[in-house]
Amino acid sequence: MSVLVIAEHDGKQLKTGVANAITAAGRMGGDITVLVAGHQCREAAEASAKVAGVMKVLHSDAPHYEGQPAENLGALVKGIADQYTHIVAPATNFGKNVMPRIAGLLDVQQISDISSVESPDTFVRPIYAGNVLATVQSADKIKVVTVRATGFDAAGDGGSAPVEKLPPGPDLGLVQFNGQELSKSERPELAAARIVVSGGRGMGSAENFKILEALADKLGAAVGASRAAVDSGFVPNDYQVGQTGKIVAPELYIAVGISGAIQHLAGMKDSKVIVAINKDPEAPIFSVANYWLVEDLFKAVPELTAKL
Amino acid sequence: MKVLVTVKRVIDPYVKVRVKSDGTGVETANVKMTMNPFCEIAVEQAVRMKEAGTVTEIVAVSIGVAQCQETLRTAMAMGADRGILVETAEEIQPLAVAKLVKAIVDKEQPKLVIMGKQAIDDDSNQAGQMLAALLGWPQAAFTSKIEVRGDAADVTREIDGGLEKLSVKLPAVVTTDLRLNEPRYVTLPNIMKAKKKPLETLKPDALGVDIAPRLKTLKVQEPPKRGAGVKVADVAELVAKLKNEAKVI
Numbered sequence: 001m002s003v004l005v006i007a008e009h010d011g012k013q014l015k016t017g018v019a020n021a022i023t024a025a026g027r028m029g030g031d032i033t034v035l036v037a038g039h040q041c042r043e044a045a046e047a048s049a050k051v052a053g054v055m056k057v058l059h060s061d062a063p064h065y066e067g068q069p070a071e072n073l074g075a076l077v078k079g080i081a082d083q084y085t086h087i088v089a090p091a092t093n094f095g096k097n098v099m100p101r102i103a104g105l106l107d108v109q110q111i112s113d114i115s116s117v118e119s120p121d122t123f124v125r126p127i128y129a130g131n132v133l134a135t136v137q138s139a140d141k142i143k144v145v146t147v148r149a150t151g152f153d154a155a156g157d158g159g160s161a162p163v164e165k166l167p168p169g170p171d172l173g174l175v176q177f178n179g180q181e182l183s184k185s186e187r188p189e190l191a192a193a194r195i196v197v198s199g200g201r202g203m204g205s206a207e208n209f210k211i212l213e214a215l216a217d218k219l220g221a222a223v224g225a226s227r228a229a230v231d232s233g234f235v236p237n238d239y240q241v242g243q244t245g246k247i248v249a250p251e252l253y254i255a256v257g258i259s260g261a262i263q264h265l266a267g268m269k270d271s272k273v274i275v276a277i278n279k280d281p282e283a284p285i286f287s288v289a290n291y292w293l294v295e296d297l298f299k300a301v302p303e304l305t306a307k308l
Numbered sequence: 309m310k311v312l313v314t315v316k317r318v319i320d321p322y323v324k325v326r327v328k329s330d331g332t333g334v335e336t337a338n339v340k341m342t343m344n345p346f347c348e349i350a351v352e353q354a355v356r357m358k359e360a361g362t363v364t365e366i367v368a369v370s371i372g373v374a375q376c377q378e379t380l381r382t383a384m385a386m387g388a389d390r391g392i393l394v395e396t397a398e399e400i401q402p403l404a405v406a407k408l409v410k411a412i413v414d415k416e417q418p419k420l421v422i423m424g425k426q427a428i429d430d431d432s433n434q435a436g437q438m439l440a441a442l443l444g445w446p447q448a449a450f451t452s453k454i455e456v457r458g459d460a461a462d463v464t465r466e467i468d469g470g471l472e473k474l475s476v477k478l479p480a481v482v483t484t485d486l487r488l489n490e491p492r493y494v495t496l497p498n499i500m501k502a503k504k505k506p507l508e509t510l511k512p513d514a515l516g517v518d519i520a521p522r523l524k525t526l527k528v529q530e531p532p533k534r535g536a537g538v539k540v541a542d543v544a545e546l547v548a549k550l551k552n553e554a555k556v557i
Contacts, residue, residue: 139524
């Protein structure tokens with residue numbers, strides 16, 4: 001076995017999820033090589049070399065890897081794929097964008113969003129918004145896999161792998177990268193936070209999210225949201241927790257004014273402790289909550305913030 | 309400009325899904341089916357572009373059992389001009405979807421393919437990106453805005469940290485995210501008109517595609533259930549429980 005992990009990074013550091021994918025890669029057996037492809041990303045390559053379990057880092061640097069575009073990364077990986085039995089990435093937006101293109105180029109059927117590794121060719125993955133777990137076995141020569149980060153612990157430090165230069169692949173010239181608009185926050189990242197405070201339609205407005213932010217600040221928590229809150233424009237899209245948004249599994253998830261649609265539960269029902277605050281006594285979210293409070297959130301949340 | 313959209317027939321997203329007692333799969337008999345929500349967004353986008361004059365013809369494609377014709381008729385009621393059903397009762401995994409759609413793209417030569425980003429049954433989120441790979445076309449996945457500008461399209465994509473802006477050369481594959489548009493309801497007059505629009509049925513063999521699944525499903529099961537929780541009377545009790553019982557704060 002030989003696993004290639006495709007790293008998502010910002011040039012300096014690995015993004016959340018890569019360390020979890022490295023742990024998953026370890027379960028597949030064999031040596032782990034991490035590919036850090038980007039523009040001016042030597043620092044990220046060196047950071048990868050320090051992750052426990054990594055045998056080697058490949059660093060491929062070129063202007064046409066700015067923004068880590070799927071087309072150019074796909075062509076690069078295709079060129080080196082036959083040395084590996086597994087190609088792995090976290091099931092983040094990046095992994096979901098790039099990996100299927102790699103699978104298509106290699107003519108293999110990708111296995112998306114695995115929550116566990118049963119053997120080098122057998123994986124468990126959630127389907128139907130996480131209401132069903134499917135155990136699937138791959139017959140392909142190279143397994144292309146994306147990893148649900150909440151299913152695996154993050155690999156720690158302690159590695160000291162060599163960093164090798166990998167000559168860049170071609171620039172297919174198909175796409176022009178015009179920049180990103182990223183949410184700026186001092187708070188922990190939603191997908192990695194120990195505590196998440198999340199708001200739904202019941203918040204009523206973008207302004208009202210300040211109540212949740214105050215609670216989040218007291219707890220050192222990240223702020224998330226349901227699809228309804230994002231669609232209504234209360235918060236940006238990257239706050240969305242759910243089947244088609246982020247999958248989180250923090251120690252504590254506090255759902256405020258969230259009814260608990262199947263699609264939202266898909267994104268948070270593996271949280272260790274779930275608290276729900278909603279004035280509707282029939283809110284479906286209560287069925288997954290460890291503790292629930294039937295009360296107007298505009299009274300309960302400020303009171304909770306004050307009592308902490 | 310011709311646009312091709314794909315539409316998948318899936319179990320309705322609000323239905324509580326049940327696993328068959330033998331663990332071989334999910335129960336679909338007598339279960340309400342509908343067009344995949346992300347595919348609705350794809351059709352809606354194509355129709356808006358036609359209404360704006362950017363698109364001249366919309367071809368809707370579905371793959372699956374004969375009842376997928378209903379899904380195609382819904383697409384046509386929304387505004388697609390004609391439908392193509394690749395009829396098969398076999399399990400079609402995303403790689404096979406991409407190959408079948410590629411075969412149709414090779415015949416139809418659209419300048420844009422719009423697909424839903426993921427099907428809410430399998431949750432794979434692969435077919436669009438795989439199709440782009442097979443065609444050697446650019447991909448704009450999880451798109452929340454698209455503007456065609458001659459031989460290129462300016463797109464905004466939803467990414468983990470916020471938004472990303474790209475310009476992709478046409479022809480291209482676009483997959484839809486939630487905020488791209490809000491699909492229209494189909495009106496009765498349009499449903500009646502759709503019955504008369506052309507719907508062609510093909511078999512996978514006719515397209516020369518090997519659709520054999522690469523993944524074998526060994527078993528399906530429901531995840532472990534969470535233990536029952538408790539209702540707390542007030543904030544004070546909640547704080548006490550979180551500190552002393554759950555010990556998370």
